[in-house]
Amino acid sequence: MYLADRSAPAGEKTAPGAGPGRTPAVAPAVLALGAVSLITDISSEMVTAVLPLYLIAGLGLSPLGFGALDGVWNGVSALVRLTGGHLADRIRNHKLIAGLGYGLSALCKPLLLLAHSAGPIGLVLALERTGKGLRTAPRDALISLSTPAEQQGRAFGVHRAMDTTGALLGPLAAFFILSAAVGGYDAVFGVSACVAALGVVVLILFVPGRAARGAAAAAVPAQAPHEGGPTAPAVGLREALALLRVPRLRALVLCAALLGLTTVSDAFVYLLLQDRTGLDARWFPLLPLGTATVFLLLAVPAGALADRIGRRTVFLAGHALLLAGYGLLLWAPALPALPHLVLALHGLFYAATDGVLPAAVATTVPGELRGTGLALVGTGQALARVACSLAFGGAWTLWGPGPALAAAAAGLLCCATVAGFVLRDPRATSPARPQAAPPAEPARRP
The missing domain is CATH 1.20.1250.20 (MFS general substrate transporter like domains)
Structure with a gap:
């Protein structure tokens, strides 16, 4: 069985505060992005938990219609992911594109308070999934570029664990809001909008705009084309x-x-x-x-x-x-x-x-x-x-x-x-x- 070499390359620099031959288990940027995902997932899963019941029982949409809408939303998110990943590489600013995606999703939450039929709600949710697709690849790129090659699995594991924590807390929050609030679904959508806005604030304040150069270089295989650097050529569609x-x-x-x-x-x-x-x-x-x-x-x-x-x-x-x-x-x-x-x-x-x-x-x-x-x-x-x-x-x-x-x-x-x-x-x-x-x-x- 193949075992990865866990020893650090000769001459590799350690992060400040780490002893010789030691690197931090997880980069601060990864923890910050994990916090953003945790908060955003609480917001998103609050809506997801109540949406089927709201559309079918509240607005009278058929299960077949809901299934078709769900397929369209997921397809939109998947296709937009390509645009988000390439655009972030092209302008060399992954945080900006990820922030636009998180911001678009946050803006869609209060719009649910104004939509009261299946058509407008479908449009709002398609825009929300567009934001999700736009942010996914740039966010993962920021995680990988902040992490040495031998710690990529751990870094993504930490992020996914924090993301899943939000997925656990979101339905529970929706349950308690529906049980206690007078506004019912509107109360869930309103709280979800506030939580989503908090996630955007955390991204702006705590996620660095540029990955550490040393970590990014460590994560790139030596045999890959287009080695990165300060003078790397512009990234176009052909590349x-x-x-x-x-x-x-x-x-x-x-x-x-x-x-x-x-x-x-x-x-x-x-x-x-x-x-x-x-x-x-x-x-x-x-x-x-x-x-x-x-x-x-x-x-x-x-x-x-x-x-x-x-x-x-x-x-x-x-x-x-x-x-x-x-x-x-x-x-x-x-x-x-x-x-x-x-x-x-x-x-x-x-x-x-x-x-x-x-x-x-x-x-x-x-x-x-x-x-x-x-x-x-x-x-x-x-x-x-x-x-x-x-x-x-x-x-x-x-x-x-x-x-x-x-x-x-x-x-x-x-x-x-x-x-x-x-x-x-x-x-x-x-x-x-x-x-x-x-x-x-x-x-x-x-």
Whole structure:
């Protein structure tokens, strides 16, 4: 098994306050971005938690109409991600583009107070998802450019853990607001707008505009084209498209999309679990909290493990855990422990993949094209998952839940096997190991 070299290269500078040979576990910029994501996710998940009920029960939208709107929103977010990543690289200001994305999402929250029909609400939410797509790649680029190559997995794990904390707190906040406030849904939307504005303020005040030059240089593989630097050439569309000629990045794009085509969406996993176990409907809203709790607890250890033993190994192991969850849903007896086991495997899957994939991309793409590279992989994966949701919904309607899940499991097994073959070179997903310089010839005295 490939083990990453954890020793620091000779002559590498340590951060202020760190002892010789030691670097901070997580850069301050990563913690600041994690705080922004935590606050923003509280705001977003407050709306997400009540939106289906608000649209269907409150405004009379059909489930089919809601599903179509949800697919459009996710598709918009995935496509805009490419624009955000490339634009941030082109103007060389990832914080500005990320800030525009966070700001657009924050501005959309109070607009929900003015929209009282499905059409305007759909437009507002499409703009909100546009902001999310705009900020994702620049934010991840800032994380990677602030972190040495051998700590990328840990850094993304810390960020994803903080992000997931917000995802846990958001639905709980919405629950308490709906229980206590007179305004109902409008109260949730109003509080969500205030929280989103706080996230933008934290971004402006505490996230540095430029990544540390030393960390950024450490995160760029020596063999990648277009080495970054103060005099790096301007990034245009031609340079961005040329990234697809990099074999390692092309392999990551292919595998992320291939595995996304067989990754059943979270909502369907929870519906399958309820169908399989006969879980009471009142407990259904708590199922996402089970996945999120496991993800929160294990995101950092999984990222650190990926830094040590190789990101390919952990990434593929995550999909093996998801396949095991599918197997339990298909064949395990409907015991009381089944929901806990499935949710634990589901959370483990996210812990082993959600931060590990961008960490792998970060050590493959040069610094001045980091946002574009992250956007290419993320967009391919997101669009593939949208296609999987549409296909799985159709298969469920035609064949029933069991055969549909069996087909998805067979597809995931095949795609994971192909991904294991394509990513067999550990350098594609593991931290770049510095080549040791030959020992200097000792000076001879005459």
